Amino acid sequence: MVNNMINVKGFLKGGGFVQPIWVFVIVITVFFSFMSDYFLSVGNLTNILVQTSTIGLIALGMTYVMINGNIDLSVGAILGLAASLSVGLQDYGLAVAVIAALASGLIIGAINGLIVWKTGVNAFIVTLGAMIGVRGLIFVYTGEQSFYATNFAFSDFGAASIGPFPLLAIIFLVCALIMHLVLKKTGHGRNTFAVGGNAEAALDAGIRIGRHMTINFIIVGFFAALAGVLLATQMGAATPNLGRDYELWTITAVVLGGTKLTGGYGSITGTLGGVLAIGILRNGMNMMQVPAFYVLVILGVILISVLVIDQKLNVHASKGVSI
Amino acid sequence: MNTSATRSHVADHSGAAAPVLSLIDITKKFPGVVALNKVSFDVRPGEVHALLGENGAGKSTLMKVLAGKHQPNGGKIVLEGEEKSFENPKQAKKSGIVLIHQEQSLVPEMSVAENIYLGSLPLKWGNRVDWKKLHADSTEILQRLKCSFTSREMVSHLSIAKKQMVEIARALVFTPKVVVFDEPTASLTDHEKPVLYDIIKTLQEQGVGIVYISHRMDEIFHLSQRITVLRDGEYNGTVNTAETNEDEVTKLMIGRSLELDHASKPHDFKENMLELRHLTVDGVFEDVSFNVRKGEIVGMYGLVGAGRSEVAETIFGLRRPSSGEILLEGRAETIGSSHEAVEKGIALVPEDRKDQGLILGMNCRDNMTLSALGSVSSMGFMKTSAEKVVHDKYQSAMKIKTPSWRQKVGNLSGGNQQKIVIGKWLHTHPKLLILDEPTRGIDVGSKAEIHALIKELARTGYAVLVISSEMPEVLGVSNRIIAMYDGRITAEFDGDAVSEDELVHAITGQVAQAPKVATAITDDATVP
Amino acid sequence: DGPYKIGITQNNVGVDSYQTTYESAFEKAAEANDNVEVVILDAGGDVARQIGQVNNLIQQRVDAIIIWPTNGQAVIPALRQAHRAGIPVIVTNSKIAEAGMEFIAAFSGPDNVQQGVSSAEMMCDALGGEGQIVQVAGQPGYTTAMERSQGFEERLAEVCPGVELVETQPADWNREKAQRVMENFLTKYNDIDGVYAGDDNMGVGALNAAKGAERAEGIIFIGATNFAVGYEAIERGEYYGSIYQSPVDDAEAALQTALDILAGKEVPKMNFFETPKITAANIGEFEKPVF
Amino acid sequence: MATAEQGSNRVMFGRVSKSGLMSFLSAQGILIFFLLSMVVFSFFSEQFLSQSNVMTVVRQASIIGIIAVGVTVVIIGGNLDLSVGSMLSFATVLVVDLHDKVGPTTAIILMFALTLMVGAINGFLVGFMRLNSLIVTLAMLSAIQGGILIYSGGQNVDIANQDGTWFSVFGRGYVAGIAVPVVIFAVLAIIVQIVMSYTSYGRRIFAVGGNPVAAVYSGIRKNWCVFSTYLISAFCVACAALVLGSRVMGSQNNVGQGYELLVLAGIILGGTSLLGGAGSIWKTVIGVLILGFIQNGLLLMGYPYYTQWLVTWVIIILAVWLDLANKRKRLLTTHS
Numbered sequence A: 001m002v003n004n005m006i007n008v009k010g011f012l013k014g015g016g017f018v019q020p021i022w023v024f025v026i027v028i029t030v031f032f033s034f035m036s037d038y039f040l041s042v043g044n045l046t047n048i049l050v051q052t053s054t055i056g057l058i059a060l061g062m063t064y065v066m067i068n069g070n071i072d073l074s075v076g077a078i079l080g081l082a083a084s085l086s087v088g089l090q091d092y093g094l095a096v097a098v099i100a101a102l103a104s105g106l107i108i109g110a111i112n113g114l115i116v117w118k119t120g121v122n123a124f125i126v127t128l129g130a131m132i133g134v135r136g137l138i139f140v141y142t143g144e145q146s147f148y149a150t151n152f153a154f155s156d157f158g159a160a161s162i163g164p165f166p167l168l169a170i171i172f173l174v175c176a177l178i179m180h181l182v183l184k185k186t187g188h189g190r191n192t193f194a195v196g197g198n199a200e201a202a203l204d205a206g207i208r209i210g211r212h213m214t215i216n217f218i219i220v221g222f223f224a225a226l227a228g229v230l231l232a233t234q235m236g237a238a239t240p241n242l243g244r245d246y247e248l249w250t251i252t253a254v255v256l257g258g259t260k261l262t263g264g265y266g267s268i269t270g271t272l273g274g275v276l277a278i279g280i281l282r283n284g285m286n287m288m289q290v291p292a293f294y295v296l297v298i299l300g301v302i303l304i305s306v307l308v309i310d311q312k313l314n315v316h317a318s319k320g321v322s323i
Numbered sequence B: 001m002n003t004s005a006t007r008s009h010v011a012d013h014s015g016a017a018a019p020v021l022s023l024i025d026i027t028k029k030f031p032g033v034v035a036l037n038k039v040s041f042d043v044r045p046g047e048v049h050a051l052l053g054e055n056g057a058g059k060s061t062l063m064k065v066l067a068g069k070h071q072p073n074g075g076k077i078v079l080e081g082e083e084k085s086f087e088n089p090k091q092a093k094k095s096g097i098v099l100i101h102q103e104q105s106l107v108p109e110m111s112v113a114e115n116i117y118l119g120s121l122p123l124k125w126g127n128r129v130d131w132k133k134l135h136a137d138s139t140e141i142l143q144r145l146k147c148s149f150t151s152r153e154m155v156s157h158l159s160i161a162k163k164q165m166v167e168i169a170r171a172l173v174f175t176p177k178v179v180v181f182d183e184p185t186a187s188l189t190d191h192e193k194p195v196l197y198d199i200i201k202t203l204q205e206q207g208v209g210i211v212y213i214s215h216r217m218d219e220i221f222h223l224s225q226r227i228t229v230l231r232d233g234e235y236n237g238t239v240n241t242a243e244t245n246e247d248e249v250t251k252l253m254i255g256r257s258l259e260l261d262h263a264s265k266p267h268d269f270k271e272n273m274l275e276l277r278h279l280t281v282d283g284v285f286e287d288v289s290f291n292v293r294k295g296e297i298v299g300m301y302g303l304v305g306a307g308r309s310e311v312a313e314t315i316f317g318l319r320r321p322s323s324g325e326i327l328l329e330g331r332a333e334t335i336g337s338s339h340e341a342v343e344k345g346i347a348l349v350p351e352d353r354k355d356q357g358l359i360l361g362m363n364c365r366d367n368m369t370l371s372a373l374g375s376v377s378s379m380g381f382m383k384t385s386a387e388k389v390v391h392d393k394y395q396s397a398m399k400i401k402t403p404s405w406r407q408k409v410g411n412l413s414g415g416n417q418q419k420i421v422i423g424k425w426l427h428t429h430p431k432l433l434i435l436d437e438p439t440r441g442i443d444v445g446s447k448a449e450i451h452a453l454i455k456e457l458a459r460t461g462y463a464v465l466v467i468s469s470e471m472p473e474v475l476g477v478s479n480r481i482i483a484m485y486d487g488r489i490t491a492e493f494d495g496d497a498v499s500e501d502e503l504v505h506a507i508t509g510q511v512a513q514a515p516k517v518a519t520a521i522t523d524d525a526t527v528p
Numbered sequence C: 001d002g003p004y005k006i007g008i009t010q011n012n013v014g015v016d017s018y019q020t021t022y023e024s025a026f027e028k029a030a031e032a033n034d035n036v037e038v039v040i041l042d043a044g045g046d047v048a049r050q051i052g053q054v055n056n057l058i059q060q061r062v063d064a065i066i067i068w069p070t071n072g073q074a075v076i077p078a079l080r081q082a083h084r085a086g087i088p089v090i091v092t093n094s095k096i097a098e099a100g101m102e103f104i105a106a107f108s109g110p111d112n113v114q115q116g117v118s119s120a121e122m123m124c125d126a127l128g129g130e131g132q133i134v135q136v137a138g139q140p141g142y143t144t145a146m147e148r149s150q151g152f153e154e155r156l157a158e159v160c161p162g163v164e165l166v167e168t169q170p171a172d173w174n175r176e177k178a179q180r181v182m183e184n185f186l187t188k189y190n191d192i193d194g195v196y197a198g199d200d201n202m203g204v205g206a207l208n209a210a211k212g213a214e215r216a217e218g219i220i221f222i223g224a225t226n227f228a229v230g231y232e233a234i235e236r237g238e239y240y241g242s243i244y245q246s247p248v249d250d251a252e253a254a255l256q257t258a259l260d261i262l263a264g265k266e267v268p269k270m271n272f273f274e275t276p277k278i279t280a281a282n283i284g285e286f287e288k289p290v291f
Numbered sequence D: 001m002a003t004a005e006q007g008s009n010r011v012m013f014g015r016v017s018k019s020g021l022m023s024f025l026s027a028q029g030i031l032i033f034f035l036l037s038m039v040v041f042s043f044f045s046e047q048f049l050s051q052s053n054v055m056t057v058v059r060q061a062s063i064i065g066i067i068a069v070g071v072t073v074v075i076i077g078g079n080l081d082l083s084v085g086s087m088l089s090f091a092t093v094l095v096v097d098l099h100d101k102v103g104p105t106t107a108i109i110l111m112f113a114l115t116l117m118v119g120a121i122n123g124f125l126v127g128f129m130r131l132n133s134l135i136v137t138l139a140m141l142s143a144i145q146g147g148i149l150i151y152s153g154g155q156n157v158d159i160a161n162q163d164g165t166w167f168s169v170f171g172r173g174y175v176a177g178i179a180v181p182v183v184i185f186a187v188l189a190i191i192v193q194i195v196m197s198y199t200s201y202g203r204r205i206f207a208v209g210g211n212p213v214a215a216v217y218s219g220i221r222k223n224w225c226v227f228s229t230y231l232i233s234a235f236c237v238a239c240a241a242l243v244l245g246s247r248v249m250g251s252q253n254n255v256g257q258g259y260e261l262l263v264l265a266g267i268i269l270g271g272t273s274l275l276g277g278a279g280s281i282w283k284t285v286i287g288v289l290i291l292g293f294i295q296n297g298l299l300l301m302g303y304p305y306y307t308q309w310l311v312t313w314v315i316i317i318l319a320v321w322l323d324l325a326n327k328r329k330r331l332l333t334t335h336s
């Protein structure tokens, strides 16, 4: 009982069936390992993990927000801001810089959450505004300049490993496990489903939905900032444009993982599959040297195909009229 | 209005205990509507106090004020002698007030147990959910309610009736002081009702005060000790159930007696309008054959989940038949979409008005004309004056209570919403009218009117198929009754000659293989 | 002793003709040489993705890495890792920051500061030392853009104190944006004598705007990286001058530098190829750019 | 009587009530903001309200505006279209590239046909396949961008003889002293607004966006409706490409990049909710203009371009807040 959420089967299964995205992940893994000799090397696999960890971390928080029935478009900008702060403030000491960076994510998350809560305005709108605004903030702060960490210890952290496992990948996987457990096992996690599944019912039942939403916005803000700091350690630097389009890829990954944009349904395991799918596709196509122009087309087509397959699988599950 | 006569709380001479809850002079206004005007109401411990009134009279609103969902514009709430003001549902709940909603408020993608304990999940060590306790406690409640499903089942997989049971199960989580049931039986069949009645009895024995809102007189007389009637947002008297009768209560509600027109079923049937031959949708229903003639009302009776709605949806082009035929006016037709169905003269008043019937954010007028936009536009341009005419026609014909055609349908009371849906479909002037639970949540007065309307329509040549879970309704309007059980037709009866027992047997699968008193299903059924 | 496997990660192919032409020229040059096999990647303008690509190339153990940096600073730690893995790195087209120089084998590309200097000199000549000008700069934060601006601004102040640069706005190497920026300049300033654009693509956008406002006659346009549209505009006399910079030269130089290093030749750290001034006076000496 | 108050307690249920212009205006928090920001900017910059500047801003805003008109329809129908930026690049590159190859007329026809085809693919996937529009159009954004690059080989495209083609009229011409882009914007906005408010088609789109299930149960061909909104959106993009291509007389492959966000920002500033079933074109027009004037105003005041983003953020927040506070106040006053 205690451990059944950690075992592999429980991880792959969401509510008794294998999540389609994991089937897809396995299929493309097999495919690329036939197409490229390097693909299955330990080095490459850990590379994939490190590279997906950025979007992956944000996606963990995004899963909560989306299960809540909201969305956060400002995560890419938060990531950029946190990255810039974590490098730009290093004159005041590394700890100060990192704490300030993470705090910026918490604060912007809180602002988003409070506005959604207090005004009742659609989260898409609120966070789209924040996305534009925070990007402006980054430029104001950086004066359009990139920052560069003079201290290589910072970037060495990003490249560090524990045994054969890159530190960043480990951080990501640990966070994923924690977020999975919180979602499945705690009151906050369950209420996240309740709020997204039927906000009015949740309200009637005495759940303070505004508070839950705000907490989840803070969580995603934190993870976006954490991703920003870790990305900055990978680069030893930060650029003002860092994280552009990340919100879209994050949302895509979460949706591929089966979380419903309408809220009330989703899982961290699915999200993990979603980010891996995108990471593997990008990496595999690099390995196969697919020309850049075609990568864009292929990614688009695959995204749509996964949606179609997912839908076909789900239609069988429900007897209802398809509208 | 005869308020002053009855205001001297009739029940006082019964020497009953002091009320556990009193609502005093509650006023609630919405834009353009005074939903409640100085309404007073009380409940005693261990009593079932029925709240009655026409659709839109303010019953749900009063209870929402009580439960902290609405803030009153005036008046006070006194609970066990203490004045309370509930700013949100949580506070009301904490004080021991449970409201079982008219419109179900469940979270679909969560387990039954989590829904029962929504907002009060048992936690251990900080924030961890205590699953063991949760499921154990829920299972116990479900057993008390004699539910056949488990606490781990996903609510989205349950039928509407089972969902209603989950909703009711919430009342048993704590020992509450007051439980409000807002039309709990609207989506229950006769099957589940006794269980609910038992529960209510148990609660009564525990000294809980119960408010019971329903449009079903039989229930009210069966359950309640007192009846309070609201009319147009005003208190209109309280009576002791034992000292009154249906007619008197109805008068209080609508200001007159109901003229019941049992005798006047239509009887002039013409050629077949609809005929189904061995219609099957795999996994949903099987081998369904019956016919509806012009001028005839056919009732379809069965338990929730029997597959009646699905048959209707298939006729309406929303599901693809796997095999079998649909004939309209003698011609085999494929109805590929709801749009084609409408064009072929079929109308379906769906069972779920909120999800299927209405665009809640749109106003009354726009909803009313939505299925027949062609009739109120020329060359694609809307004729707004024609639209208003249509709206006003059905508003007055069906006595729809709305401050204006501009009112958002979502702000109407449940019964008035239902009337809009019916009006909207009448306006398409269909040849075949299918009504799926047409009077769900409709008050007795309006119900009688709708029944009369259905008969009138049949008389003017409409073919009508009425799906209902209410026996009196099916018996009252149908020329013929088709019984369904588990996706199959089990029997067909003459609407005037069938007994209640026979019907009950047929819909619970206990019927003898051959239908007993059936009008033979003939291909050419012009026999009157 | 090849064959050598060389990996290249480019900045943003397809964003403009220069970068696209560079890519095809690079491919062609590599094909022509039996001794090289290339892995061609494109970062799509995203630093993080470029860093990932550098890691992938290290993983594949290529013999040399050529990088067209998306950002002159952020890529340095990745280059440091390549350096540590013993893979020589050649930076192409756009420089990286000073701190990274120790990790790379060589730079090959235009001298963008010098280009800015040349443009300032042309501007000074054209205006006769007197006037009020505006600048339409390349993508903010991008080294090439910053170096051109820096070279231009510093040199202008030196040689032409009488010419005042009243405002600079970026247009991201984008002609339509440049046109919008210039339209706003034109409403804001009644008197504009000259425009310096970070490349001709933007310069022609600015020219379009001025023509639309019927003020092109009185304005001197000077760009950089001569595009075909800029070349034609110089021919028509609407555009004063630019800097001739060939992406083909750029690509071939990068590949050659890499090969030289792999062959163990002594190669200078900074390898600039020629980027001369082009004006109506000497346009005959240059072929019209293919992009 | 519960409903007796209609006369004395006049409340707004629908769009406009009888109580006149003032309550109409007060319902439009965004309009107040618009006027307010105009005043502030004109205070700081004398050119701001000059005729030439206003014309410039409106002209520049028209490309975004034209697209926003179409996207608003998609949003009212309950979906999103994030692919418009890529589609704009696609259409612009096409029309410019084809101009010299097949002549302007054929180029324009082909461009419209192909852009509508892309719109049809969007519409098919969202309307008939019932896939999530956010992800579909995001995937299309990527796929179309790749498609253009493959088509053009990544090269810029140009029109050789800029002064000798009537194609220049769409971006550079004037009709009765008004820039043609503005004319196109205005005409499209008016037509689409009329279609949405006064036709049965518009009514259906509102219904489908408001409750797709009920729309289907009402006999509305929902799938076709959704499909058609993407055609409208594609048509608007094609019109915008006409203006853009003609204005620049050339195109880069990424010329439309980021337009989808500007378009959304404009729509949101106008106050159309993204939930579907509500919204109006004229609100979008105002939103787009506000965006244009903020950008321009800050530029004239000499702020770096990115401060406009910060200001946009603040304004979005304040505007929704104001709008909301306003609605709440209206509710409260009817209570007492």
Ligand SMILES: Nc1ncnc2c1ncn2[C@@H]1O[C@H](COP(=O)(O)OP(=O)(O)OP(=O)(O)O)[C@@H](O)[C@H]1O
Binding pocket: B030, B031, B033, B034, B035, B053, B054, B055, B056, B057, B058, B059, B060, B061, B062, B102, B401, B411, B412, B413, B414, B415, B416, B441, B443, D002
């Ligand atoms: N949120 C709201 N906004 C505006 N008007 C409302 C709102 N809720 C209820 N009303 C109005 O208040 C009146 C009373 O509605 P209520 O739902 O209490 O009726 P009811 O007695 O429960 O009717 P039914 O039997 O149909 O459920 C109706 O006229 C209704 O339109």
Ligand SMILES: Nc1ncnc2c1ncn2[C@@H]1O[C@H](COP(=O)(O)OP(=O)(O)OP(=O)(O)O)[C@@H](O)[C@H]1O
Binding pocket: A319, A320, B157, B158, B159, B160, B302, B303, B304, B305, B306, B307, B308, B309, B310, B351, B436, B437, B467, B468, B469
């Ligand atoms: N036991 C069940 N488990 C899961 N789903 C069920 C079950 N019974 C019914 N359903 C589904 O619940 C929905 C409601 O049942 P349905 O409406 O079909 O019954 P019906 O015969 O039409 O009765 P009514 O019209 O009275 O509700 C249907 O979509 C049906 O597929």
Ligand SMILES: O[C@@H]1[C@@H](O)[C@H](O)OC[C@H]1O
Binding pocket: C016, C018, C019, C093, C144, C173, C198, C199, C224, C225
């Ligand atoms: O046009 C630009 C060119 O001048 C520079 O050298 O590289 C980047 C290009 O976009």
Ligand SMILES: [Mg+2]
Binding pocket: B059, B060, B061, B102, B182, B413, B414
């Ligand atoms: Mg009610």
Ligand SMILES: [Mg+2]
Binding pocket: B305, B308, B309, B310, B351
């Ligand atoms: Mg049903």
